[in-house]
Amino acid sequence: MDPRATTTARVAGRHLAPRPGTDGILALGLLHLMKTWGRIRPTAPAHGLSDVLWHADAYPPARVAHECGIPETDLMTLARAYADARTPLILTGRGPEQHTHGTDTVQAWLNLAFLTGHVGKQGGGFGTLTGQGNGQGGREHGQKNDQLPGARSLRDPRHRAQMAAHWNVLESHLPQPGYSAQELLNACGESGEGGIDALIVLGSNPVVSAAGAGQVTEKLRALKHLIVIDFLPSETAQLATLVLPGSMWCEEEGTTTNLEGRVQRRRRAMTAPGAAREDWRILCDLAHAIGRPHGFTYPTFRDLQDDFFLATRGGKADYSGLSAERLDRSSAQWPVPRADGPDTPLAYAPTYPTPDGLATLHVPRLPTPDLAPRALHLTTGRLGNQYQSGTQTRRNPALKAENTVQIHPDTALAYGLRAGQSVTLRTAHGQATLPVTLTPGIRPDTLFMPFHWPDTANLLTDPTALDPHSRMPGFKITPVTLLPAPAAAHTTDARAEPREEPSAAPRPLRPTPTT
Structure with missing residues (x-):
């Protein structure tokens, strides 16, 4: 399902091209039909079940086909295929997520999988792919500024207390959740409370990748300090007041976690050249340089990794039973709470980590799509x-x-x-x-x-x-x-070269010392 025929769509048995922004409406239409055909078999008892099913009553096939811009016959074919499958898997990319109602869209698909009995079942259910090789691992262990290791939350008093104890700091010294990535960029260069005058960017290029890139570029220009840690001179690095040469994925040790929660060891293939250093060492050096060395005193990566595994103990994404030696023998699916115990292939099977052990379903709130004629x-x-x-x-x-x-x-x-x-x-x-x-x-x-x-x-x-x-x-x-475009604008072959011609060899980053 994609508004355009991607490479994946061209090798699929069928391609459905819904109007952009209507993925959640399509899920509600499928749930409506599953209810009509008596295919509702919830994975487990759950809060909100009746509200979600009642909400789907408002999405009959004719409405869904009209709003999604697809033939009703194609919708019915899809619904029959899903209803008759033994272990259907709903696999999404970034398309359903990257909307201003993306959370509700994903919730609609999760509801469909849960209410038809395919969550926590080997081979079926719901999964989402990210755009980076270790996006799953990063999101489980603190990549976002409301997260703590082990899929913990900075908002949860219990989680805050657990991590404060592990790090040997006062709970009050842990920050509250901060800006999201886009809000962080929007606050750059702003004066007054909430404004940001210095920013460290590690391995990212928001001048190209952030929404409203033109406005973001001007905000980055307005910063007092922009420090970029990277291994190639990106457009963002060209704006930096200081560039620190970091490391590539093949120059660092670590782990990679895939879609099914499978953790694999990643070994270093080469040493970072010249003045470049591993990213984790740069961050530790920065902590020492600003007089906050506590918690940043790892002699080797193995010390850092062992501390990370231990920090996840008791969290939803528990890696505490893992070690480099165990991952040398085989990969493992979290949670792995004991070094001598098994991994857990079905992390989302009942019961759930809620006070009463029940899942909670949410009614998705989705906007009506723009159906104006000739709207692009x-x-x-x-x-x-x-x-x-x-x-x-x-x-x-x-x-x-x-x-x-x-x-x-x-x-x-x-x-x-x-x-x-x-x-x-x-x-x-x-x-x-x-x-x-x-x-x-x-x-x-x-x-x-x-x-x-x-x-x-x-x-x-x-x-x-x-x-x-x-x-x-x-x-x-x-x-x-x-x-x-005006006649003066460039007119080229339909397969145009990028505006910035790549050089024959990468330009080295400035050999700036880390401290």
């Missing part, structure tokens, strides 16, 4: 031969460049556009001009732009409208106006 919406995403903000892949001339806007041929015809012609896309947040690629596999009401290049996709996305729960911007749907 922009969706952004990835290309298979590029990676993230392109800091690495745009430097490789062997990778084919595809910095274009994908448009359905019928839409291009309606606007008098042809392949390779430059077009200007304008939203309430900015505009960008780039060549057209005619793409029969995309919806006629949808335009697609990859976000791997600067000065394109994220100039157009909204940095202020955020999901009320996850605080995620709406990368996947932005109302857009399509304008033929």
Whole structure:
């Protein structure tokens, strides 16, 4: 299910192309049909079950097909396939999440899997893929600023007390949850309470990847100090007052956790060159430099990793029974609370870590989609031969460049556009001009732009409208106006090279010492 025919869609048995932003409505339509056909078999007793089923009554097939912009026959085919499958797996990418109602969309799909009895079952249920190799592991252990190791929360007094005891600090010294990533960037350069005048960016390139990239760039320019830790000179690093040469994934030890919670050991393949250092060492050095060495005194990575495993003890994502030696023998699925005990393949099977052991279902609140005739919406995403903000892949001339806007041929015809012609896309947040690629596999009401290049996709996305729960911007749907570019604008082949020609060899980062 995707508004455009991706590589995955082209090898699928069927491709369903719902209107951007309607994934949750599609899930509600499926739940409606499962209830109608008597296929509701909850995984376990749960709070909110009757409310969720009652809410789905308002989403009959005709309404869902109309709002999703799909044939009703295709909806019924999908529903029958799901109803008849023994172990159906709902697997999502970032598409359902990256909306201002993304949390509710994901909840709608979780409800469907739970109420049809496929959560906590080997081979079935619900899973989501992230855009990075260890995104799962990072989210379990403190990557976000409301998290603590072991999938603990900074908001939970019990979790705060556990970690304060482990770190030998006062609980009151632990911070409260801070800004989300987008809110952090929005606060940069702002004066007064809540404003930020210094920022450390580690291995990220928000000048390209953040929503409202034009506004974000100006906010980063307004900072008193911008410190970037990276191994290539990204667009963000070019704005930095200080660049510290960090390390690549192959220059550090660690673990990687995949979709099913399987932890694997990752070994260092090479040593960081020149003045570059492992990221964890740089962070420890910074802590010492500002006079806060407590908790940052690890002689080796093994000491750091052992402390991390121990810190997760008692958390939902418990790694405390793991060690480098155990992971040398085989991978393991968390929770692993004992060194001599088994791992736990079905972490989300009943009972649940709630006061009464029951799951809690939530009614998803989803907006009505824009059904205005001739309305166009922009969706952004990835290309298979590029990676993230392109800091690495745009430097490789062997990778084919595809910095274009994908448009359905019928839409291009309606606007008098042809392949390779430059077009200007304008939203309430900015505009960008780039060549057209005619793409029969995309919806006629949808335009697609990859976000791997600067000065394109994220100039157009909204940095202020955020999901009320996850605080995620709406990368996947932005109302857009399509304008033929002025004659002076670049007009190239439909497969255009990136604006910034990659150099033959990477430029080294400035050899700045870490302290």
